[in-house]
Amino acid sequence: METDPFASKTQREKTVSEWYPVSYLNSESVPTLSYTLLILNQPIDGKRFSRYWEGSSFKICADGGANRLYDLCEKSESHALKYYVGFIGPHHFVTGGRRLAFAQLISLQIPEVIHGDLDSLLPKVEEFYRGSGSQIIRDPDQETTDFMKCLKLISTKTSEIIGCSSHELDVVALGGLGGRVDHGLSQLHHLYMASEDTSLHIGRIILLTPESITFLLHKGHNKIHTPLGKGALAENVGIIPVGRPAVISTKGLEWDVNDWTTEIGGRISTSNHIKSDIVEVETTERVVFTIELAGS
Numbered sequence: 130m131e132t133d134p135f136a137s138k139t140q141r142e143k144t145v146s147e148w149y150p151v152s153y154l155n156s157e158s159v160p161t162l163s164y165t166l167l168i169l170n171q172p173i174d175g176k177r178f179s180r181y182w183e184g185s186s187f188k189i190c191a192d193g194g195a196n197r198l199y200d201l202c203e204k205s206e207s208h209a210l211k212y213y214v215g216f217i218g219p220h221h222f223v224t225g226g227r228r229l230a231f232a233q234l235i236s237l238q239i240p241e242v243i244h245g246d247l248d249s250l251l252p253k254v255e256e257f258y259r260g261s262g263s264q265i266i267r268d269p270d271q272e273t274t275d276f277m278k279c280l281k282l283i284s285t286k287t288s289e290i291i292g293c294s295s296h297e298l299d300v301v302a303l304g305g306l307g308g309r310v311d312h313g314l315s316q317l318h319h320l321y322m323a324s325e326d327t328s329l330h331i332g333r334i335i336l337l338t339p340e341s342i343t344f345l346l347h348k349g350h351n352k353i354h355t356p357l358g359k360g361a362l363a364e365n366v367g368i369i370p371v372g373r374p375a376v377i378s379t380k381g382l383e384w385d386v387n388d389w390t391t392e393i394g395g396r397i398s399t400s401n402h403i404k405s406d407i408v409e410v411e412t413t414e415r416v417v418f419t420i421e422l423a424g425s
């Protein structure tokens with residue numbers, strides 16, 4: 130008789146972490162999770178961007194991420210920016226011949242904050258967003274990345290963003306794990322750091338590129354809701370023990386494993402396939418979980 134790897138765990142280990150990746154990707158998805166959108170200095174997926182923007186409660190650009198947002202808005206045909214003819218006073222503009230208050234320009238996609246060492250933020254972009262009401266906060270420290278600086282800032286603003294301090298907002302990092310390898314590995318490092326840092330008041334961190342959605346599974350039992358039929362996710366997944374070796378058991382994948390030691394330099398599961406609307410992963414250590422996005 131086959132043993133059920135999920136059946137014989139202690140009560141503590143049985144606490145289930147539920148994950149709803151589609152809820153960050155698809156506005157019709159339930160539950161709808163509110164999050165902070167952190168825009169990194171990486172190409173923006175224009176196709177899905179408005180969903181990410183509208184789904185978020187707070188928007189922050191990491192330094193040159195603001196240049197990417199500005200470029201996207203400038204390029205967007207439907208964007209009100211093309212009617213923008215001038216800044217005529219604090220938080221007021223003339224667009225399409227009308228004088229509008231800032232609040233009326235919400236569709237201009239103005240981030241609440243731009244933060245970092247600001248060595249990448251272009252002067253014209255800084256001027257535009259400053260005039261549009263964004264808070265621009267420079268921290269010249271050269272020991273931490275702008276990604277980490279932004280996580281810390283989000284943490285300090287949690288109660289301001291959601292109106293209470295007992296709750297934590299997830300962070301969706303747009304461009305996370307795209308581009309330069311040192312930046313990508315640094316982001317994974319910060320995922321591990323942040324998940325153990327009790328002084329950091331943020332929820333889960335989700336790294337998003339046009340190709341993949343990636344997050345750090347908790348120790349214990351994880352249920353990842355993976356409805357391929359919703360059209361947001363594709364079948365490929367990877368489970369990567371970046372921090373340290375782990376022993377994992379899975380359900381719902383084409384190549385399920387049972388009490389399987391996984392380790393960088395040993396065995397890891399990549400190019401595995403989702404075969405169920407819920408994938409379960411039992412793990413002795415935190416592991417990176419990454420899912421391919423549909424249409425990537």
Ligand SMILES: Nc1ncnc2c1ncn2[C@@H]1O[C@H](COP(=O)(O)OP(=O)(O)OP(=O)(O)O)[C@@H](O)[C@H]1O
Nearest residue numbers: 169170191192193194249274275276307308309312
């Ligand atoms: N080429 C890249 N590849 C991947 N991620 C990037 C790249 N450039 C920037 N990022 C991400 O966007 C954030 C903001 O980028 P920024 O414009 O400040 O570039 P940077 O000066 O290289 O970053 P940092 O100051 O953090 O070293 C970075 O902290 C990083 O997470």
Ligand SMILES: Cc1ncc(C[n+]2csc(CCO)c2C)c(N)n1
Nearest residue numbers: 245246247269270271272273274275
């Ligand atoms: C051992 C060591 N390696 C690299 C850096 C440089 N550094 C780390 S994070 C960062 C980005 C700042 O925005 C820079 C330049 C350092 N300080 N110490």
